[in-house]
């Protein structure tokens with residue numbers, strides 16, 4: 001069985017090697033000729049899976065995307081061909097939540113004040129939005145959720161309308177899928193009119209899809225609103241972000257908010273489980289055995305920590321500033337953007353760092369934030 005796999009997926013040999021011949025390909029340049037003889041196709045977000053890509057293949061048994069987002073997959077077409085499909089819902093949600101949380105701590109450090117004193121609006125309360133909410137709740141930051149679909153679906157959490165939150169929040173973090181249809185489409189959800197409603201000194205973070213914000217409108221609004229602070233991990237026109245916008249952004253990264261080693265490994269593993277189900281095989285590989293030990297054996301806290309010290313602890317797991325620095329110098333063209341993503345030194349999640357405490361008493365919140373060892 002020929003299994004075609006995006007070269008940016010970790011652990012594919014360990015997980016799929018026993019199921020068939022694993023062939024690694026560039027996801028961004030994958031074409032119909034290359035796919036023609038595949039029995040299984042495993043992609044990431046940079047591959048458009050549609051009729052043009054698959055028309056020459058008549059034996060495809062399974063398509064998987066090791067991502068949460070599915071806007072790059074024509075699922076109606078796959079259904080019309082009776083080709084089973086699986087994505088990896090929630091695989092890198094914790095990574096995205098921690099990325100947004102760290103970015104907020106960085107902005108607070110950079111501009112004074114404390115994240116703890118901010119009011120955060122989370123737009124999209126699914127896996128990634130909830131992961132951020134969990135971080136904010138652990139640290140005691142006030143937040144409110146906007147998710148009209150969940151609000152209508154019987155989710156018992158409290159939800160607010162977006163316009164209401166734009167009059168309440170200091171920070172707005174976007175965690176929605178990119179949709180163009182349905183009752184609440186998210187394509188250009190933040191157009192110029194919405195951007196103009198952002199409160200004074202607001203922080204706007206986008207870790208979901210670039211087109212949820214009209215990037216040209218954002219350039220215009222930011223150019224007249226120096227008070228706004230921006231964190232963008234996703235961009236219109238990827239892998240070619242608007243260089244003019246990057247210059248206006250406080251923290252800029254090349255679509256790597258979900259790039260924890262745990263998150264990418266979970267994505268591959270979830271497709272392995274889905275393919276095993278499709279083939280009627282019992283999965284034999286174990287995900288945790290694939291992950292290497294964290295480079296830090298552990299950290300001992302001798303006293304309770306303040307926000308500056310919390311940021312230092314988070315930076316020991318992932319220093320977002322590194323990716324921002326490299327991105328501004330190497331990531332602004334298509335090749336640089338993709339190279340940064342392909343060669344990204346996988347960061348870990350908070351759970352990789354074990355904390356011990358001697359003098360610290362208020363430590364449970366660090367455990368709730370995701371660090372291990374403390375109080376657990």
Ligand SMILES: NC(=O)C1=CN([C@@H]2O[C@H](COP(=O)(O)OP(=O)(O)OC[C@H]3O[C@@H](n4cnc5c(N)ncnc54)[C@H](O)[C@@H]3O)[C@@H](O)[C@H]2O)C=CC1
Nearest residue numbers: 068069124126127128147149175176177184207208257258
């Ligand atoms: N930057 C990165 O590396 C990553 C980006 N993503 C992106 O983030 C998106 C969200 O991921 P998850 O939270 O895991 O998806 P999810 O499907 O678990 O949650 C998305 C939530 O957005 C809500 N929603 C949809 N339209 C909305 C609207 N107009 N207003 C408010 N809420 C709305 C849905 O009801 C749902 O609860 C993904 O679809 C993907 O595009 C996901 C992982 C990594």
Ligand SMILES: O=C(O)C(=O)[C@H](O)COP(=O)(O)O
Nearest residue numbers: 008044045046067068069258
């Ligand atoms: O899971 C998603 O959705 C994402 O946005 C991933 O972070 C995309 O990563 P790649 O598939 O582009 O490597």
